[in-house]
Amino acid sequence: MTSAPRPRSSAELIAAEEPVLAHNYHPLPVVVARAEGAWVEDVEGRRYLDMLAGYSALNFGHRHPALIEAAHRQLDRLTLTSRAFHNDRLARFAERLAALTGLDMVLPMNTGAEAVESGIKVARKWAYDVKGVPADRATIVVAADNFHGRTTTIVSFSTDETARAGFGPFTPGFRVVPYNDLAALEEAVDETTAAVLIEPIQGEAGVLIPDDGYLAGVRELTRRAGCLFVADEIQSGLGRTGRTLAVEHESVVPDMVLLGKALGGGIVPVSAVVARREVLQVLHPGEHGSTFGGNPLAAAVGTAVVELLETGEFQRRAAELGVVLREGLEALVGKGVTGFRSRGLWAGVDVDPALGTGREVSERLMREGILVKDTHGSTVRLAPPLTVTADELLEALRTLEKVLSRQA
Numbered sequence: 001m002t003s004a005p006r007p008r009s010s011a012e013l014i015a016a017e018e019p020v021l022a023h024n025y026h027p028l029p030v031v032v033a034r035a036e037g038a039w040v041e042d043v044e045g046r047r048y049l050d051m052l053a054g055y056s057a058l059n060f061g062h063r064h065p066a067l068i069e070a071a072h073r074q075l076d077r078l079t080l081t082s083r084a085f086h087n088d089r090l091a092r093f094a095e096r097l098a099a100l101t102g103l104d105m106v107l108p109m110n111t112g113a114e115a116v117e118s119g120i121k122v123a124r125k126w127a128y129d130v131k132g133v134p135a136d137r138a139t140i141v142v143a144a145d146n147f148h149g150r151t152t153t154i155v156s157f158s159t160d161e162t163a164r165a166g167f168g169p170f171t172p173g174f175r176v177v178p179y180n181d182l183a184a185l186e187e188a189v190d191e192t193t194a195a196v197l198i199e200p201i202q203g204e205a206g207v208l209i210p211d212d213g214y215l216a217g218v219r220e221l222t223r224r225a226g227c228l229f230v231a232d233e234i235q236s237g238l239g240r241t242g243r244t245l246a247v248e249h250e251s252v253v254p255d256m257v258l259l260g261k262a263l264g265g266g267i268v269p270v271s272a273v274v275a276r277r278e279v280l281q282v283l284h285p286g287e288h289g290s291t292f293g294g295n296p297l298a299a300a301v302g303t304a305v306v307e308l309l310e311t312g313e314f315q316r317r318a319a320e321l322g323v324v325l326r327e328g329l330e331a332l333v334g335k336g337v338t339g340f341r342s343r344g345l346w347a348g349v350d351v352d353p354a355l356g357t358g359r360e361v362s363e364r365l366m367r368e369g370i371l372v373k374d375t376h377g378s379t380v381r382l383a384p385p386l387t388v389t390a391d392e393l394l395e396a397l398r399t400l401e402k403v404l405s406r407q408a
Contacts, residue, residue, distance in 0.1 A: 010043050028366050028373070035062035038388045040371065048371045051396050053385045055203070055373075056235045056346075059262035060308060061387035067265035070304035071297065078296045083289060089299035096306040097274060100244060101257055104277040108270070108294035108302075112234040112260030113149030115271035118288060119197070119230050119258050120153065122273060124173075125282040127194030131226060138194040143179035147204030148197070148232055160204075180210040182217045189221065195228035195256070196221070200246035203235040206379040207341045207348030215250040228255040228279065234271070238262040239386055242319030242344035244309055249343070255279055265305045270298045314386045318344035324390050325382070328397035336404025345386055349400075351378040355407040364403040370396050 008016070010031040030048065034041040038061055041047050053059060060067060074089070081087045094106040107122070109115050120140060127138040142148075144159045155163045156170035164170070177184040179202060189196065200215055202208040222229040231254040236246035238259065243249055245257065256279055260271035269292075273280070292298070308314060322344040329340045329347060339350045351361050358374025365372055365380075372380050384393065 007043065013043065028362060028371070030366055030371065037061045037063075038385045038392055046369070048366070048369050049384075049388075049392055049396055051370055051372045051382050051384045051388075053383050054266060055261065056238075056240050056383050057261040057264065058266040059239050059314065059386050060265060060305070061385035062266060064265065064308070064387070066308060067267055067301060067304050070300050071265075071267050074297050074300035080292065080295045080297070082291050083294055087294075087296040087299065089296045089303065090294045093294075093299035093303045093306070096303055096310070097259075097263075097272060100306050100309060101259075101274045102253055103257065103274045105275060105280040107273040107275075107280055107283070107288075108298070109260075109273065109290050110269045110271055110292050110298070111149075112258070112271050113151050113154060114290065114293075115234065115258040115260050115273055116148045116154055116197075116232060117151055118273050119195075119232075119256055121288055122256065122275065122279060122282065123195035123197075123228050123230060125287070126228060126279050127192075129282045130278070131194070133192050133194065137192050139173055139175055139190075139192045140194055141175045141177060141185060141188045141196045143198050143202070144176050145179055145202055145205040145208070146199060147202070148199070148234075179205075179208065180214050182214065182221065185218065186221055189225045189227060193225060193227040195230045197230040197232065199232045199236065200249075201236045201241065201343060201346070203346070203381070204375060206350070206375050207343075207346055207381060209341050209343055213250070215247055215252045219250075219252045219254070222255070230254060230256040230258065232258045234258055234260040235383075236346070238305070239309055239314040239318050240344055240346050240383065242322055243315055246343070263302055263305055264298065265301050267301050268298050270302045270305075272302075318386050321345055321386075321388065321390060321393060324393050325397075328394060332397065332401055332404070335401060336407070337400075342382075345382075345384055345388070347382040348375070349380045349382060351380060351404065353378045355404055361400075361403065364406075365399060368399045368403060370399045 013031045031043050032040045033043045040050050124138045127133040142157045148154045153171040157174035175188045177188045231247050233245050256275040264270035326342045338352050341348045358378050358380045362372050362374045
């Protein structure tokens with residue numbers, strides 16, 4: 001009788017990845033095998049508090065019961081039709097998502113980068129068909145230090161050389177201006193401008209929050225200039241900042257919103273372009289598509305996500321627990337933390353470089369049972385699931401204080 005294979009340890013599994021996986025990530029040395037809520041467990045059974053939540057893909061925690069139920073129910077019925085046919089889940093998803101965002105129409109896709117690429121195509125098509133920009137002359141204005149994905153077109157307007165170096169030639173048609181600078185933005189916009197594409201909060205750059213009035217200023221500037229305001233809410237949206245969308249902090253309604261990550265509930269990749277009717281109506285059959293975009297399983301899970309957000313519970317939790325997070329971080333300033341930026345349950349924490357890089361701090365926290373991820377330099381990002389409790393947040397902050405004090 002053949003015996004069951006011996007379970008492999010974390011070290012063995014990490015070593016097994018080395019020769020067979022492309023090295024496009026540098027993960028922390030933890031091998032997750034199970035998860036529930038705000039907690040994950042590695043193959044040895046050690047538990048960790050997840051303070052990253054899949055870069056906001058897990059806003060509702062791991063395996064939220066309502067989302068798991070929606071997925072199971074749909075798996076027993078229908079998973080994929082492609083858009084060659086209609087399916088009985090897509091209309092409801094689109095209706096509910098459009099209503100949630102205050103916009104009119106939905107273009108379903110799969111990944112965040114796909115949503116951005118789709119938004120770029122729609123903006124250019126709108127510029128030619130509606131604004132009257134001469135063929136192949138449309139421009140899109142973006143912000144420095146942006147992160148919208150890593151496809152060839154998207155890295156063409158990145159200012160991160162790690163993302164760009166070695167991947168040219170790059171796609172033309174983009175103008176880069178400093179983030180949070182309305183004067184520079186106004187100077188860059190002209191009669192060829194199809195859209196201004198920005199993140200309401202720049203996540204990868206370290207959770208950079210613009211000055212009050214910046215988003216409202218972008219909205220007014222684009223309205224005057226006759227171009228589109230496209231908000232990339234892939235990380236900032238769907239409850240993360242204490243509102244459904246981060247632009248709502250300034251009562252702004254963009255022409256187009258790009259969504260992803262949390263829209264799939266941590267179960268399947270789901271993204272969407274949501275826009276005004278007159279914007280998305282520029283697309284015609286054959287001009288854009290995706291085999292899996294809008295599939296029944298994605299639509300069922302996405303609808304369940306929208307239903308969770310319609311209650312307002314998760315937005316309220318993010319706002320209320322965001323106060324706990326902010327006050328806890330304020331208490332750490334001068335104790336190894338040199339500064340931070342936070343909105344809702346999202347924070348970029350700057351650690352004294354003398355105490356280590358962001359990577360080193362993340363590894364120390366991992367050894368203490370807290371999972372976070374570094375970004376540039378000595379900055380660590382915190383983005384726990386919106387299901388996290390106040391006690392769990394405080395425990396994570398106490399652990400951060402402990403690992404920093406050891407290095408002082």
